[in-house]
Amino acid sequence: MNPAPSTPAHQDTGVSHAPDNGEHPPHVVSVSLLFGVYGILLVFTAITVVVSRIDLGNANIWVALFVAVIKGTLVALYFMHLRWDSPFNAIALVAAFFFVALFIGLAMLDTHSYQPIIKPTPMAVTPH
Amino acid sequence: MSTATPTASAHGPDHDHAHSKHLAHHFDTPEQQFRSAKLGMWVFLGTEILMFGGLFCAYSIYRHTHPEVFSFAAESYLSIPLGTLNTVILISSSLTMAWAVRAAQLNQRMLSVVLMVLTLAGAAGFLVVKTIEYSAKWNENVWVGQWNRYNADFNDKNPAKLAPPAQPELSSVAVPLPVPSASLSDANSVTDLSKIKPRDNGPAGLAATPVSGKSTDWDSHPSISATSDLSGNESEEAKKITQRYKGMAASDQWRVATFFSCYFLMTGLHGIHVVVGMGLITWILIRSLKGEFSSEFYTPVDLIGLYWHLVDLIWIFLFPLLYLIH
Numbered sequence: 001m002n003p004a005p006s007t008p009a010h011q012d013t014g015v016s017h018a019p020d021n022g023e024h025p026p027h028v029v030s031v032s033l034l035f036g037v038y039g040i041l042l043v044f045t046a047i048t049v050v051v052s053r054i055d056l057g058n059a060n061i062w063v064a065l066f067v068a069v070i071k072g073t074l075v076a077l078y079f080m081h082l083r084w085d086s087p088f089n090a091i092a093l094v095a096a097f098f099f100v101a102l103f104i105g106l107a108m109l110d111t112h113s114y115q116p117i118i119k120p121t122p123m124a125v126t127p128h
Numbered sequence: 129m130s131t132a133t134p135t136a137s138a139h140g141p142d143h144d145h146a147h148s149k150h151l152a153h154h155f156d157t158p159e160q161q162f163r164s165a166k167l168g169m170w171v172f173l174g175t176e177i178l179m180f181g182g183l184f185c186a187y188s189i190y191r192h193t194h195p196e197v198f199s200f201a202a203e204s205y206l207s208i209p210l211g212t213l214n215t216v217i218l219i220s221s222s223l224t225m226a227w228a229v230r231a232a233q234l235n236q237r238m239l240s241v242v243l244m245v246l247t248l249a250g251a252a253g254f255l256v257v258k259t260i261e262y263s264a265k266w267n268e269n270v271w272v273g274q275w276n277r278y279n280a281d282f283n284d285k286n287p288a289k290l291a292p293p294a295q296p297e298l299s300s301v302a303v304p305l306p307v308p309s310a311s312l313s314d315a316n317s318v319t320d321l322s323k324i325k326p327r328d329n330g331p332a333g334l335a336a337t338p339v340s341g342k343s344t345d346w347d348s349h350p351s352i353s354a355t356s357d358l359s360g361n362e363s364e365e366a367k368k369i370t371q372r373y374k375g376m377a378a379s380d381q382w383r384v385a386t387f388f389s390c391y392f393l394m395t396g397l398h399g400i401h402v403v404v405g406m407g408l409i410t411w412i413l414i415r416s417l418k419g420e421f422s423s424e425f426y427t428p429v430d431l432i433g434l435y436w437h438l439v440d441l442i443w444i445f446l447f448p449l450l451y452l453i454h
Contacts, residue, residue: 100181
């Protein structure tokens with residue numbers, strides 16, 4: 001509605017956000033969407049509690065993590081506005097998770113391959 | 129300093145926006161300023177995830193090497209109903225916070241304030257439940273470090289807990305005489321100390337100690353002597369816990385305290401974030417009441433909302449990993 005200010009700086013702001021007119025661009029999430037996400041989060045909480053009481057062997061941890069990732073993604077996309085945000089913000093979040101996964105993954109790989117060698121030694125059976 | 133004044137005056141007539149009072153001189157537009165602040169917040173949240181990542185890594189390694197310990201400790205001492213309740217409370221407070229940001233964006237000041245108060249109430253409720261849980265851990269002697277009955281130092285450091293309070297001889301010794309704790313435990317648990325002795329030899333002594341019947345005998349574990357000392361009024365549940373503990377491998381028995389280290393460090397660091405979050409929400413609540421935010425400027429509300437959602441997000445992972453271990 002306002003005539004676009006002629007400052008060059010305004011041109012790059014339009015790249016990631018289409019309806020740019022130099023105004024503050026608040027993407028407002030509707031109340032119904034917030035409550036919808038809230039409801040789904042509660043349902044998933046119930047699911048993860050119920051499934052954890054069923055013995056699935058090694059699959060329990062993966063189901064629990066899968067549900068937690070879905071819930072976390074919903075929180076990040078809708079409560080934290082990432083769905084409508086600049087992708088840079090999402091990169092910060094995804095990169096953090098990626099490096100944590102890398103860190104844990106490599107540490108686990110190491111633990112997993114050396115554990116059989118460590119276990120039979122007295123250190124593991126005697127008190128520290 | 130000389131450039132600041134001409135820049136500000138140059139921007140004044142150029143941007144005749146009402147929100148120019150919030151615009152720092154090194155930003156071209158309020159939107160650019162808002163996006164920069166938000167990106168900065170996201171980078172901070174990334175470092176928060178990395179910080180928790182270290183604890184999650186320790187958790188993963190110990191759970192992988194001692195799965196029995198984790199299922200024993202979680203099933204024996206953690207309450208799933210309380211954990212679920214806290215999950216629901218935190219998700220609800222995340223909803224009210226997201227709604228408070230929406231209200232701030234739409235200039236609905238009183239609604240925003242009410243929703244922030246509800247968010248604060250959720251945070252307080254979470255901490256109340258957490259306090260109930262932590263007190264239960266204290267009462268069951270599964271607290272941090274030396275106050276954990278599964279810690280090898282428990283009997284040395286907690287001589288008073290070696291016997292039930294009703295026992296007259298210990299209380300008569302403990303109350304009137306200012307005996308150093310070492311000699312007190314010497315007097316009361318000579319057998320325990322003699323069995324623990326090899327531990328004091330240091331790593332070299334440890335390596336030399338053969339894996340004998342003694343080290344696999346559960347009686348030699350300080351934690352179990354603590355349990356049996358309290359057996360006078362041991363509940364059915366406590367007996368079951370002791371029974372299950374006895375059935376575990378010796379290498380697992382010595383690692384039960386590690387689960388509680390993970391539990392208290394992870395929930396403790398998270399709890400500190402909840403307390404900090406309460407302070408931050410109070411701050412934006414006061415500023416909202418003063419009418420400092422509007423649809424033109426609500427950056428602090430938005431950023432603190434992001435922080436609060438991250439606290440929720442981390443709990444979403446902590447809950448199944450700590451409470452829901454099968």
